[in-house]
Amino acid sequence: MLRLYDTAMRAKVDFVPSVEGRVSMYVCGATPYDVPHLGHGRKEVVFDTIRRYLVWRGYAVKYVSNVTDIEDKIIARAHEEGTTEPELVARFEVTFRSAFDRLNILPPDDEPRATEWIEEMTRLIAQLVANGHAYVVEGQGVYFQVDTLPSYGSLSHRTLDELLESAGARVDVDERKRAPVDFALWKTAKPGEPAWDSPWGLGRPGWHIECSAMSLKLLGDGFDIHGGGSDLVFPHHENEIAQAVGAGHEFARYWLHNGMLNVDGQKMSKSLGNFVTLVDVLEQYDPRAFRLLVLQTHYRRGMEVGEKELADAEKAIGRLDALARRVRADGLESAPVGDITPFRDVMDDDFDTPAALAYVFELVRDANVALDEGLQDTAAASFATVRELAAELGIELRAEAPEADAEIDALVEAREAARRAKDWAESDRIRDELSRRGIVVEDTPRGPEWRRE
RNA sequence: GGCGGCGUAGCCGAGUGGCACAGGCAGAGGUCUGCAAAACCUUUCACGCGGGUUCGAUUCCCGCCGCCGCCUCCA
Numbered sequence: 001m002l003r004l005y006d007t008a009m010r011a012k013v014d015f016v017p018s019v020e021g022r023v024s025m026y027v028c029g030a031t032p033y034d035v036p037h038l039g040h041g042r043k044e045v046v047f048d049t050i051r052r053y054l055v056w057r058g059y060a061v062k063y064v065s066n067v068t069d070i071e072d073k074i075i076a077r078a079h080e081e082g083t084t085e086p087e088l089v090a091r092f093e094v095t096f097r098s099a100f101d102r103l104n105i106l107p108p109d110d111e112p113r114a115t116e117w118i119e120e121m122t123r124l125i126a127q128l129v130a131n132g133h134a135y136v137v138e139g140q141g142v143y144f145q146v147d148t149l150p151s152y153g154s155l156s157h158r159t160l161d162e163l164l165e166s167a168g169a170r171v172d173v174d175e176r177k178r179a180p181v182d183f184a185l186w187k188t189a190k191p192g193e194p195a196w197d198s199p200w201g202l203g204r205p206g207w208h209i210e211c212s213a214m215s216l217k218l219l220g221d222g223f224d225i226h227g228g229g230s231d232l233v234f235p236h237h238e239n240e241i242a243q244a245v246g247a248g249h250e251f252a253r254y255w256l257h258n259g260m261l262n263v264d265g266q267k268m269s270k271s272l273g274n275f276v277t278l279v280d281v282l283e284q285y286d287p288r289a290f291r292l293l294v295l296q297t298h299y300r301r302g303m304e305v306g307e308k309e310l311a312d313a314e315k316a317i318g319r320l321d322a323l324a325r326r327v328r329a330d331g332l333e334s335a336p337v338g339d340i341t342p343f344r345d346v347m348d349d350d351f352d353t354p355a356a357l358a359y360v361f362e363l364v365r366d367a368n369v370a371l372d373e374g375l376q377d378t379a380a381a382s383f384a385t386v387r388e389l390a391a392e393l394g395i396e397l398r399a400e401a402p403e404a405d406a407e408i409d410a411l412v413e414a415r416e417a418a419r420r421a422k423d424w425a426e427s428d429r430i431r432d433e434l435s436r437r438g439i440v441v442e443d444t445p446r447g448p449e450w451r452r453e
Numbered sequence: 454g455g456c457g458g459c460g461u462a463g464c465c466g467a468g469u470g471g472c473a474c475a476g477g478c479a480g481a482g483g484u485c486u487g488c489a490a491a492a493c494c495u496u497u498c499a500c501g502c503g504g505g506u507u508c509g510a511u512u513c514c515c516g517c518c519g520c521c522g523c524c525u526c527c528a
Contacts, residue, residue: 039527073526156457157456157457158455163524165454165455166524230458230522230523230528231528235524257528259522261528262521262522268528270527296465296466296467296476301466304466306465309464313465313478315477315478316476319477323491325491326491354468354475355468355475358477359476361477365492422487427488428487442489443486443490443491444490
């Protein structure tokens with residue numbers, strides 16, 4: 001039985017999809033007004049891994065993740081750069097997607113853009129106005145009236161009183177709203193801003209309404225899983241629920257949130273200015289190392305990331321690849337997958353990827369031991385399991401055959417000749433020469449083998 | 454101030470009411486190697502502090518200290 005931690009219940013609960021064998025999930029995507037940072041990367045890796053696991057577990061999964069392509073920050077940034085909003089978004093979307101591709105993130109089944117679903121949003125807003133949950137402020141827009149919905153706060157476990165007490169303590173209260181906690185559903189356009197038509201005049205949707213409208217439309221009422229970063233629990237996800245419920249819909253049945261990523265113990269974020277871009281890290285390190293690092297921490301916890309952590313993870317990846325090379329050299333690549341039960345058991349327990357990886361690395365050792373002892377069948381079986389489970393976690397092992405290179409081959413051969421002649425000075429000199437060219441030579445029972453570092 | 458989370462070896466980081474074999478990285482010693490590399494074996498180092506419940510607490514409860522997140526845009 002698959003169990004997962006539901007934010008609303010604040011507990012691990014049995015996962016029972018609303019339609020047997022099928023899972024519908026929605027994960028809040030990013031607002032591409034700048035390059036992606038490592039936090040985006042973590043979120044993508046976490047939910048991609050959960051999605052892959054559900055598929056691997058036999059569910060037919062429909063995975064939807066949105067692109068917020070209209071929003072205040074996009075407008076501001078486009079203005080700064082003297083470009084248009086669509087151009088800005090298109091440019092950064094490419095950056096996001098290519099970074100995600102390198103992380104082996106599967107594309108969503110559907111990736112709705114906010115601007116393509118305006119009509120759906122205005123319909124939802126109109127419903128909220130009709131139901132008495134929203135009100136219009138002339139010249140400003142439409143607001144959701146929080147105190148009309150008694151269940152407000154159920155996800156983030158806050159009461160209206162608590163919210164009213166702290167609201168305004170840190171933020172300027174908008175004078176036109178009936179209560180400080182009320183939030184915008186529709187924002188009236190100022191001159192020069194991109195705008196869409198609506199029953200309340202030209203304007204654009206509020207951030208929260210997008211996700212409610214698009215998730216309900218694409219996945220239907222009562223879809224199974226809604227995910228996102230833990231910093232979205234309040235107010236974003238709370239508001240999504242309010243909008244859907246207020247309009248008479250049943251919303252997500254399970255809420256999953258990934259923990260934040262810390263640099264030197266502090267949350268990494270745009271506002272703190274301590275963020276590291278995903279692009280930089282993926283250029284400096286094997287993208288699989290970042291993925292491994294993310295999965296070595298449980299998804300709900302905060303995790304530390306820095307150069308040391310990334311370098312360590314890269315070495316761990318090297319260990320996997322080294323085994324793959326060994327196995328390929330022995331021609332043991334095809335074997336049935338062995339025991340996956342320990343893996344499934346820990347993954348079924350709220351996606352415990354650190355424990356799952358521990359099992360994978362135990363199998364790596366088993367395979368190496370078997371190879372050392374000449375137990376080829378055993379080795380092949382362990383390796384097949386390693387490869388299968390690593391791939392399930394989105395990590396592909398590499399055992400590239402060294403590409404043909406006459407010059408390198410000649411050097412390696414010359415070194416071999418020197419070694420045969422026991423001319424160690426010469427053979428070491430050649431090895432140093434190769435090393436300068438980024439070539440690693442390993443002397444194996446089958447003779448010397450080389451690869452690029 | 455309100456709500457929540459966390460504090461496990463040198464670092465990252467799982468887990469558990471019953472001896473702490475998690476795992477990765479690093480350190481030490483060894484096997485293999487001409488030397489390496491890779492691999493394997495052995496090994497050093499840890500449950501923040503104080504109470505309580507219990508036969509037994511790192512695990513459950515309370516308090517304290519420290520750190521972090523949310524309460525505002527945020528993954």
